Amino acid sequence: MSLSAEVRDYLADSYPHNHDYLVKGGELKPRWKLKRRWRRLERLWPERFGSFLDIGSSKGFFVLEAARRGADALGVDIHEGDLAAADAARDHLGLDKARFEQKTLDELAAEGARFDLVHLVNTYHYLYFGSDRAPACAADHRVLFEHLATVTEGALIFSNCETIERCPAQVRERARPEDAARYNPDELREAASEHFVIEEHRRLGKRPLWVGRRR
Numbered sequence: 001m002s003l004s005a006e007v008r009d010y011l012a013d014s015y016p017h018n019h020d021y022l023v024k025g026g027e028l029k030p031r032w033k034l035k036r037r038w039r040r041l042e043r044l045w046p047e048r049f050g051s052f053l054d055i056g057s058s059k060g061f062f063v064l065e066a067a068r069r070g071a072d073a074l075g076v077d078i079h080e081g082d083l084a085a086a087d088a089a090r091d092h093l094g095l096d097k098a099r100f101e102q103k104t105l106d107e108l109a110a111e112g113a114r115f116d117l118v119h120l121v122n123t124y125h126y127l128y129f130g131s132d133r134a135p136a137c138a139a140d141h142r143v144l145f146e147h148l149a150t151v152t153e154g155a156l157i158f159s160n161c162e163t164i165e166r167c168p169a170q171v172r173e174r175a176r177p178e179d180a181a182r183y184n185p186d187e188l189r190e191a192a193s194e195h196f197v198i199e200e201h202r203r204l205g206k207r208p209l210w211v212g213r214r215r
């Protein structure tokens with residue numbers, strides 16, 4: 001199935017720009033910051049994994065890569081435009097093992113779905129504080145990591161701002177002071193450590209990067 005110029009442009013140049021990629025000759029070509037991020041993240045991926053979940057999958061690059069490696073790969077996001085563009089890329093590339101759904105983490109956890117490898121990259125602050133795209137917020141690290149533990153069978157790759165000062169302006173503006181006060185590395189890591197053994201890696205851009213393995 002051919003990919004329209006409009007979708008190609010959207011995948012190559014739209015928010016978030018650190019997730020811009022080209023589809024060329026049946027291949028995915030990450031651009032700019034995604035190229036650098038992917039080099040780092042790819043090294044953390046196990047050689048083999050049967051299933052993959054990307055929470056906040058955006059334009060779908062990581063999900064398509066996981067499907068290309070043979071995994072049953074699911075991307076969830078709340079943005080219809082991103083999901084539609086990622087679906088079009090999947091159809092064009094014939095990557096039938098990739099799926100994209102408009103779903104939240106709590107819905108997935110309630111379904112009891114489990115995945116060998118889970119990605120939560122640059123999205124945790126939206127789950128905690130809510131966003132313009134999805135105002136519902138958990139404002140509770142324990143609840144979020146309980147859900148993450150429910151959906152993770154093997155490893156969780158996590159990278160995110162861990163203080164309110166480092167979050168994007170739209171998050172800082174909407175955050176309630178009492179929720180912002182609890183948004184710090186100590187409380188986040190304490191909740192994560194109840195379910196995951198944390199292995200620290202060098203920062204991904206300005207954000208901490210770690211892999212959590214299920215206890």
Ligand SMILES: C[S@@+](CC[C@H](N)C(=O)[O-])C[C@H]1O[C@@H](n2cnc3c(N)ncnc32)[C@H](O)[C@@H]1O
Binds near residue numbers: 103
């Ligand atoms: C900054 S982008 C990060 C995209 C991707 N994870 C990456 O690292 O390139 C944040 C993504 O999270 C999505 N998002 C925001 N709130 C969400 C929610 N409650 N559930 C799932 N996705 C959400 C946005 O639509 C957006 O695609």
